[in-house]
Amino acid sequence: MLPTNFKIAIASGKGGTGKTLVATNLFHSLSKAGIPATLADCDAEAPNAKLFFKSKEESTSVVTQKVPVIDESKCTYCGKCHDWCNYHAIFFLPQPQVIKVMEELCHGCGACLAACHFEAITEKEVELGVVTTYTLPNSNILAEARMHTGVYSPVPLIKAGIKAAGDHRMVIMDAPPGTSCPFIQTVARADYVVLVTEPTPFGLSDLKQSVETLREMKKPIGVIINRAGMGNRNVYEYLKQENIPLLMEIPFERSIAAVYARGGLIAESDKQWEQLFLGLLDKIKIQWK
Amino acid sequence: MEIAIISGKGGTGKSSISAALATLSEKVVLADCDVDAANQYLLFNPSHEEEQAFIGGQKAVINPETCTNCGICIPYCRFDAISFSRQGVVISETACDGCHLCMRICPHQAISMVNSDKSRLYAGSFRNGRMVYGRLAPGEENSGKLVNLVRDKAKEQARKHQLDTIIIDGPPGIGCPVISSITGAHQLIIVTEPSLSAMLDLQRAAEMSANFHIQTHVIINKYDLDEDLSRQIESLCKEAGIGMIGKIPFDPQVVEAMTHSKSITEWAPDSATSKEVSKIWLTLKSMKP
Numbered sequence: 001m002l003p004t005n006f007k008i009a010i011a012s013g014k015g016g017t018g019k020t021l022v023a024t025n026l027f028h029s030l031s032k033a034g035i036p037a038t039l040a041d042c043d044a045e046a047p048n049a050k051l052f053f054k055s056k057e058e059s060t061s062v063v064t065q066k067v068p069v070i071d072e073s074k075c076t077y078c079g080k081c082h083d084w085c086n087y088h089a090i091f092f093l094p095q096p097q098v099i100k101v102m103e104e105l106c107h108g109c110g111a112c113l114a115a116c117h118f119e120a121i122t123e124k125e126v127e128l129g130v131v132t133t134y135t136l137p138n139s140n141i142l143a144e145a146r147m148h149t150g151v152y153s154p155v156p157l158i159k160a161g162i163k164a165a166g167d168h169r170m171v172i173m174d175a176p177p178g179t180s181c182p183f184i185q186t187v188a189r190a191d192y193v194v195l196v197t198e199p200t201p202f203g204l205s206d207l208k209q210s211v212e213t214l215r216e217m218k219k220p221i222g223v224i225i226n227r228a229g230m231g232n233r234n235v236y237e238y239l240k241q242e243n244i245p246l247l248m249e250i251p252f253e254r255s256i257a258a259v260y261a262r263g264g265l266i267a268e269s270d271k272q273w274e275q276l277f278l279g280l281l282d283k284i285k286i287q288w289k
Numbered sequence: 290m291e292i293a294i295i296s297g298k299g300g301t302g303k304s305s306i307s308a309a310l311a312t313l314s315e316k317v318v319l320a321d322c323d324v325d326a327a328n329q330y331l332l333f334n335p336s337h338e339e340e341q342a343f344i345g346g347q348k349a350v351i352n353p354e355t356c357t358n359c360g361i362c363i364p365y366c367r368f369d370a371i372s373f374s375r376q377g378v379v380i381s382e383t384a385c386d387g388c389h390l391c392m393r394i395c396p397h398q399a400i401s402m403v404n405s406d407k408s409r410l411y412a413g414s415f416r417n418g419r420m421v422y423g424r425l426a427p428g429e430e431n432s433g434k435l436v437n438l439v440r441d442k443a444k445e446q447a448r449k450h451q452l453d454t455i456i457i458d459g460p461p462g463i464g465c466p467v468i469s470s471i472t473g474a475h476q477l478i479i480v481t482e483p484s485l486s487a488m489l490d491l492q493r494a495a496e497m498s499a500n501f502h503i504q505t506h507v508i509i510n511k512y513d514l515d516e517d518l519s520r521q522i523e524s525l526c527k528e529a530g531i532g533m534i535g536k537i538p539f540d541p542q543v544v545e546a547m548t549h550s551k552s553i554t555e556w557a558p559d560s561a562t563s564k565e566v567s568k569i570w571l572t573l574k575s576m577k578p
Contacts, residue, residue, distance in 0.1 A: 048486040181430050201328075
């Protein structure tokens, strides 16, 4: 058996390959089977999982970051905070004396605060987004991280979203696309990563990059090919060659796309899909040992 | 003139449309700013004339020989990257934000920073002009900075080779690398598709870009997959005062073209898709930068 607090991240290098399709349908199938689970929507720049479920808002928490406030009456314009800021978030001119915090560049590391010997720096909180938890009729939980527009990095939201998902039940994480920080922050907390791809040259190229990254992180992985039937067979050959398990194929069918486009779940409209998604757990179990 | 193409939601066809536009002209610089999943080079096999390393961030490392395990650095780290372990004080590479604070405050100078230098910027020529692209190494940061570098290089190439149009293929989402991709561009195209998810992401992308005062247009790709939703998107754009610049039908030939390393306008120039893209291109060219 998989541990009851097993965490599965659903990820992909390329955007739009069907991550959310897999995450939402897997979550739905777990719920139907009576498995206590939480779906954590970690795609904080474009969170869409909520669209697929009837749910009741349970709680909302604002995610903030600390940014410095400089008291110019105490500031001696020594420039040390500017030197210590690695994000170039403090604009400083010694002559004429100008000092200004550029909040959008600040990562809230606190270096300027530690640098200042004159108690001229205090901090305030700025809002980056919200984490909302929703309860489904079957009492399973959806935790959504949503970044405010205009904010630069979704990482603090992702961290807060995963924290809100908790550590007591199975967690399905809908990861952001790509292989940079937001992706790493999500998969770092996963016990297993399902990569969703499509059998096209773009899909394969981005899959390879994700596989490389996850192997370096020593994460067990499996692949789902979405829109099977389009493109060519190169992805299949790659999986075989690299000995990566193919967990599932979702055919390229207009009817599947149509259900998804309207915010529906294929596992709800077709029981066979419910069984297939549930079957993913058995395949993951074999690899998990 | 710089034309940026973004989408909010991934997989709506942003890169295929960028490629199609790029191959309608003999005089173009194609800047692939989707540095997390750069794919244009797969279609165009550009020459590698220039290669540049990009420092994608820094990570703190502890020298176990000088570290006294005093733990002073631990509470300073706002990213919870430093902790006590059986081996003494350790820094998590994935959690470290590269702020330098621990290095600066360590009383024993036991912490140093190492560069992440695996990311690259490439420039060369392809069949319709020049091409510049960045590849962010997995897990590296500062994708926005790499995007800026790609755009600067693209502008340099445009001047040097007297090319008048730069096509920017942007990343998905609405965060830092997207903001870097559109800042200062002359025309912005947001590519969407008829699904509820894409519609929500379009709204967020439009909201984000509204602050940048760029002439913005929307393309509905695969519009005929759900004409009802497409109409909803059209009225949404009308309300928001964003112009529709084209509606592209669903066309399996787009993927076919991709598997043959061609854009749709090269592969099937007489198709309805290619005709619509050509119309979009003419509209863009007629606009004052």
